[in-house]
Amino acid sequence: MTTSRGSAPLVVHLVPGPTRHGVTRHAVDLLARPAAAGHVVRRVLPTRLGDDPTGRATLALLERAVVVPAESGDERRRGRTHVHVHLTDHLLGATAGACATVVTRFAARHPLTLTLHDLPQPADGPGRFERRRAAYARMASASRGVVVASEHERTLLLTALAAEGLTPPPTHVVPLPLEPLDPHGRDAPGLPPVPDRPEGPIGPRSLVVFGYVYPGKGHRDALEALADLGPGFEDVGLTALGEVSPGHEDEVADLRSRAEDLGRPVVLTGHVPDDGLVEALRRARVPVAPHRHVSASGSISSWLSARRRPLVPAGAYVDELDARCPGALVRYGPGTGYPDLAAAARAALADPSLTWLAPGTRLAPDGDEAAARLVRIVDGWSAEAAS
The missing domain is CATH 3.40.50.2000 (Glycogen Phosphorylase B;)
Known part of the structure; x- marks a missing residue:
């Protein structure tokens, strides 16, 4: 059973973290693309995570952020929402375990899917790796679906879930976008140098x-x-x-x-x-x-x-x-x-x-392609949750 487009839940993206954090910047950029125009984006900035060991304050912050005013009269805005959170563990908790506690409690109250970054791996070091692995497995298991940024990350997540004896949710890959940042499209070296900054210039060699x-x-x-x-x-x-x-x-x-x-x-x-x-x-x-x-x-x-x-x-x-x-x-x-x-x-x-990249080197996906892929995945999960 599927829902009609008009009755589908409204998708609300929660993007926690400081503005300059890479995960936050990535999510904000994707969600500003035309493909995501029908979704709502709410920024969340948890503060003093170390002073919130139970996660109650952070959980309350997420609850407030997910409330969308009903100015339009759209029935989806009167509580029928599907929430998608973009995060790495330290954006919502002082520890990976604290982050997982917030996410699992939030998932018990809302249809929730996730984009997870910085998946745990043995290079995290003994102890830290096992703690992060357990936390990511808990978050993924509590969700209705997970997006990661590479096939390697998907493997890491499935390995974490297996190690904890948990059933994996549907997991999809949306690669980080690759597209020219230079608006002039120049491919050759030899640009004028950037001015030296007070902290020091970039060395010539x-x-x-x-x-x-x-x-x-x-x-x-x-x-x-x-x-x-x-x-x-x-x-x-x-x-x-x-x-x-x-x-x-x-x-x-x-x-x-x-x-x-x-x-x-x-x-x-x-x-x-x-x-x-x-x-x-x-x-x-x-x-x-x-x-x-x-x-x-x-x-x-x-x-x-x-x-x-x-x-x-x-x-x-x-x-x-x-x-x-x-x-x-x-x-x-x-x-x-x-x-x-x-x-x-x-x-x-x-x-x-x-x-320097040779002319014609293909970079893919670009930002619009990545955003469209993310939206298709999350809209599919939203429709399933409403059926």
């Missing part, structure tokens, strides 16, 4: 890692690769293009200390405003995304959208992306043309054209 600075992002791997570059590359340094993730300020001191030991320059730019991001990404000498255990990567997507071809370690997600967009990445590691990051970096420093 530098491996550049884009995104939040935190342990495991790959900044340390990039630093260690500098030590293996060999003669002729003694001036090459590291640029961290982005701000420090809250709570990981110690990582900056560690990076600076290790760079000093190696005799290499290191620059941390801090936050790069949106209006300067494309130029900053395009100015980078060697774009690198060295996170070794990535399950889906907004940083890689940003490099590609700026028409850059980043150096990335081979792995399940990277190989999946490489198959979808042939020629878009410079992969290194076992089974590739470069045994390690140092070898790939030497090649890129000697031939900068390696780090």
